[in-house]
Amino acid sequence: NAGVTQTPKFQVLKTGQSMTLQCAQDMNHNSMYWYRQDPGMGLRLIYYSASEGTTDKGEVPNGYNVSRLNKREFSLRLESAAPSQTSVYFCASRPMEGSNTEAFFGQGTRLTVV
Amino acid sequence: TQLLEQSPQFLSIQEGENLTVYCNSSSVFSSLQWYRQEPGEGPVLLVTVVTGGEVKKLKRLTFQFGDARKDSSLHITAAQPGDTGLYLCAGVRGTYKYIFGTGTRLKVLA
Numbered sequence: 001n002a003g004v005t006q007t008p009k010f011q012v013l014k015t016g017q018s019m020t021l022q023c024a025q026d027m028n029h030n031s032m033y034w035y036r037q038d039p040g041m042g043l044r045l046i047y048y049s050a051s052e053g054t055t056d057k058g059e060v061p062n063g064y065n066v067s068r069l070n071k072r073e074f075s076l077r078l079e080s081a082a083p084s085q086t087s088v089y090f091c092a093s094r095p096m097e098g099s100n101t102e103a104f105f106g107q108g109t110r111l112t113v114v
Numbered sequence: 115t116q117l118l119e120q121s122p123q124f125l126s127i128q129e130g131e132n133l134t135v136y137c138n139s140s141s142v143f144s145s146l147q148w149y150r151q152e153p154g155e156g157p158v159l160l161v162t163v164v165t166g167g168e169v170k171k172l173k174r175l176t177f178q179f180g181d182a183r184k185d186s187s188l189h190i191t192a193a194q195p196g197d198t199g200l201y202l203c204a205g206v207r208g209t210y211k212y213i214f215g216t217g218t219r220l221k222v223l224a
Contacts, residue, residue, distance in 0.1 A: 004156075031210050040123060042202055043157070043214035050210045059117075059213065090156050094210075100145050100164060103204070103212065105156025 002026050006091050006106035013081045013113045021076040021109050023091030031094045032074035033058075033103070034066060036087040043090065049074055081113045117141055118205055118215035126221045127193055135188040135201055135218045143205030146179055146186045147212075151200040193222045 007022045025032065030051050035043040035058075045058030049068040063085060065077045074093075078085060088110050092103040121136045137146070145164045149157035161170050163179035163186060170177045174197075176189040186203055203215040 033212065035214065040216060042118075042120070042217040043204075045211065045213060048210055048212075056211070058211065092156070094212075100162050102147075102159040102162070103149075103157070105158075107154065107156055 004091055004093055004104050004106040006089075006109050008109060009107065010110050011112070013078075013111065015082060015113060017081050018077070018079050019081065020078075021089055021091075021111075022073070023075065023106060024073045025091075025093040025104070026072065027093060027095065027104065028071070029093035029095045029104070030071070032068065033092040033094075034064075034074070034076045035090045035092065036060065036085075037090060037108070038087050046076065046089075081111075083113045085111065086113045087111060117207075117213050118203055120201075120203060120215040120218045122218060123216065124219050124221075126223065129194055129222055129224050130192050133190050133193060133220070135190075135220070137186045137188075137203035137215050139184050139205065141205075141207070142183050143207070144183070145206055146183070147204045148177055148186070148188055149202045149204060149214075151202060157200075157202055190220075193220075195222045195224050198222050 004025045033048045034046040044060050047066040049055045052071045067075050088108045091106045094101045147162045148160045151157040161177045166181045166183045168179045174191045178187050201218045
């Protein structure tokens with residue numbers, strides 16, 4: 001079972017470059033999320049998508065854009081990368097509406113901006 | 115400002131000791147979840163607590179949701195090296211906006 005798949009796993013960017021982080025889930029889940037993880041900060045929500053066609057800002061959306069391409073895919077774009085965006089990025093999905101559902105995570109993308 | 119603060123941030127203990135991790139907020143959450151994360155992996159769900167005052171047990175782990183649904187605790191009895199990892203609490207605002215805590219990194223020494 002693939003679950004949530006993120007690509008790439010590692011990436012080094014120069015300041016000002018752009019890139020898109022890809023995320024796909026094969027569990028037919030409605031909601032999808034992008035988090036970043038920094039030491040001592042836990043996971044911080046960047047953007048989320050409650051369902052196909054909708055996206056909303058999380059705690060730290062500045063410098064990022066997202067696209068919910070279809071039910072399976074939710075991408076995160078950095079238009080002009082900055083060193084402050086060096087982090088580990090996690091995509092997650094949840095099966096349905098409601099506050100008690102489990103989040104399933106990908107294995108993360110480790111991004112370094114130099 | 116992080117909505118969910120965890121304490122302690124780091125904890126290193128000997129095998130067999132007991133420990134408690136706290137997750138605190140000034141906001142009310144409709145439910146709260148605890149996850150554990152291993153190096154190089156995404157977090158994995160341990161438990162969900164929904165009702166104020168609720169207590170759930172998972173083998174040697176005991177989870178409690180505060181009466182006012184603003185805080186939670188995780189107690190581990192007789193910790194083992196396999197309990198080593200990053201423990202994260204997560205609360206939901208509204209229906210879809212899940213917010214994670216700052217994390218507690220636990221190391222259990224054999």
